[in-house]
Amino acid sequence: MKIHVLLKKEEINPIMTEGKVVVVLDILLATSTITAALAEGATYIIPVLNEREAKETFVSYPNALLVGEYEGKTIEGFLDPNPTLLKKKASGKGIILSTTNGTVAVRKSRHAKCVYVASLLNGEEVAKKIAMLHSEDTILVVCSGSSDHFCLEDFLGAGYIVKSLNMLCESAELTDAALASLLFYEEMKEQKETILSRSRVGQMLMNYGFEEEIHEIAELNKYPIVPIFDGEKIIAAKERMK
Numbered sequence: 691m692k693i694h695v696l697l698k699k700e701e702i703n704p705i706m707t708e709g710k711v712v713v714v715l716d717i718l719l720a721t722s723t724i725t726a727a728l729a730e731g732a733t734y735i736i737p738v739l740n741e742r743e744a745k746e747t748f749v750s751y752p753n754a755l756l757v758g759e760y761e762g763k764t765i766e767g768f769l770d771p772n773p774t775l776l777k778k779k780a781s782g783k784g785i786i787l788s789t790t791n792g793t794v795a796v797r798k799s800r801h802a803k804c805v806y807v808a809s810l811l812n813g814e815e816v817a818k819k820i821a822m823l824h825s826e827d828t829i830l831v832v833c834s835g836s837s838d839h840f841c842l843e844d845f846l847g848a849g850y851i852v853k854s855l856n857m858l859c860e861s862a863e864l865t866d867a868a869l870a871s872l873l874f875y876e877e878m879k880e881q882k883e884t885i886l887s888r889s890r891v892g893q894m895l896m897n898y899g900f901e902e903e904i905h906e907i908a909e910l911n912k913y914p915i916v917p918i919f920d921g922e923k924i925i926a927a928k929e930r931m932k
Contacts, residue, residue: 691821691824691825691826691827691828691829691855691859691861691862691863692827692828692829692862692863692864692865693828693829693831693852693855693856693862693863693864693865693868694828694829694830694831694865694867694868695830695831695832695833695845695848695852695865695867695868695870695871696830696831696832696833696867697833697835697840697845697867698833698834698835698838698839698840698841699791699794699795699798699832699833699834699835700835700838701832702795702798702799702832704801706830707799707801707802707830708801708802708803709802709803709828710802710803710827710828710829710830711802711803711804711805711806711820711824711827711828711829711830712799712802712804712805712806712829712830712832713805713806713807713808713816713820713829713830713831713832713851714792714795714796714799714805714806714807714808714832714834714919715808715809715831715832715833715834715844715847715848715851716789716791716792716795716809716834716844717809717810717841717843717844717846717847717886717907718841718843718886718889718891718892718895718904718907719771719772719773719789719792719895719903719907720771720787720789720791720792720793720834721792721807721808721809721834721917722773722809722810722811722907723757723771723772723773723776723787724737724787724792724807724809724917724924725773725807725808725809725811725812725913725915725917726773726774726776726777726780726811726906726913727773727776727777727780727785728780728913728915728917728924728925728926729777729811729812729912729913729914729915729926730777730778730780730781731780731781731782731783732780732781732782732783732784732785733782733783733784733925734784734785734923734924734925735784735785735786735787735917735923735924735925736751736754736784736785736786736787736922736923736924737787737788737789737792737793737796737797737919737924738758738786738787738788738793738797739788739793739794739797740760740788741758741760741765741768741788743788744756744758744765744768744786744787744788747786748786751784751786753783753784754783754784754785754786755769755776755779755780755783755784755785755786756768756769756786757769757770757771757776757785757786757787757788758771758786758787758788758789759771759788759789759790760788760790761790761837762790762891762894762895762898765788768788771787771789772900772903773903773906773907774902774903774906790836790837791834791835791836791837792834794834795832795834796919796924799830799832799919800919800921802830803827804823804824804918805918805919806819806820806916806917806918806919807917807918807919807924808847808851808917809847809907810846810847810850810882810907810908810909810910810911811906811907811909811910811911811912811913811915812911812912812913812914812915812916812917813847813850813851813854813910813911814854814910814911815911815913815914815915815916816851816854816916816917817851817854817855817858818854818858819916819927820855821855821858821859825859829855831848831851831852831868831871833845833847833848836890836891839890841889841890841891842885842889842890843885843886843889843891843892845871845874846871846874846875846878846879846882846885846886848868848871848875849871849872849873849874849875849876849879850875850879850910852864852868852869852871852872852875853872853875853876856872882908882910883904883905883908886904886907886908887901887904892904
């Protein structure tokens with residue numbers, strides 16, 4: 691197994707992802723929201739690029755929940771895409787999700803051999819699935835970032851994924867970017883909630899009153915959920931990996 695980390699979604703291209711396994715991270719908030727919603731019984735999540743595409747998709751899925759934000763602000767007429775709120779409404783529902791970064795990163799990764807969605811809430815579960823099914827593949831851990839900017843919280847999440855994979859696959863080959871994320875996580879894991887709240891996006895969420903969300907998102911491997919993008923929908927393999 692070879693493991694590399696991309697620092698923002700703008701680095702994704704079809705040539706780079708073709709034949710590889712991609713793990714998408716948007717810790718604040720998209721991939722954390724996806725993980726929590728599927729864990730609470732959402733039947734599927736359709737990641738879209740923007741508000742327009744969300745509304746067009748809703749025509750074909752009129753019973754789905756429209757959920758979305760742009761640049762941190764909830765889209766008018768959509769539900770707020772934060773995990774604490776959404777998980778209360780998710781059970782038995784499909785979700786159409788539009789976010790500035792995370793859902794865009796998922797869609798940009800569609801040419802990959804397989805696309806997983808991960809967060810601090812389910813990182814070890816995703817790593818176990820990958821170790822079981824993709825031990826000979828190249829793994830690209832994608833930090834979504836924020837509007838073409840590096841995000842500290844995604845880098846922390848990448849380190850968590852890399853560490854989990856490295857423990858399961860002792861012969862894994864790490865690029866410098868992957869090794870840097872691993873070393874950062876090992877040094878800062880006890881301060882993960884502080885990192886989330888002090889990051890640029892975290893500060894914005896704190897100003898919006900999302901302290902509870904940040905506290906919940908910082909929990910490690912809370913949910914036995916492995917979200918997989920099938921090219922149209924994100925669905926969950928609910929069984930815990932042994």
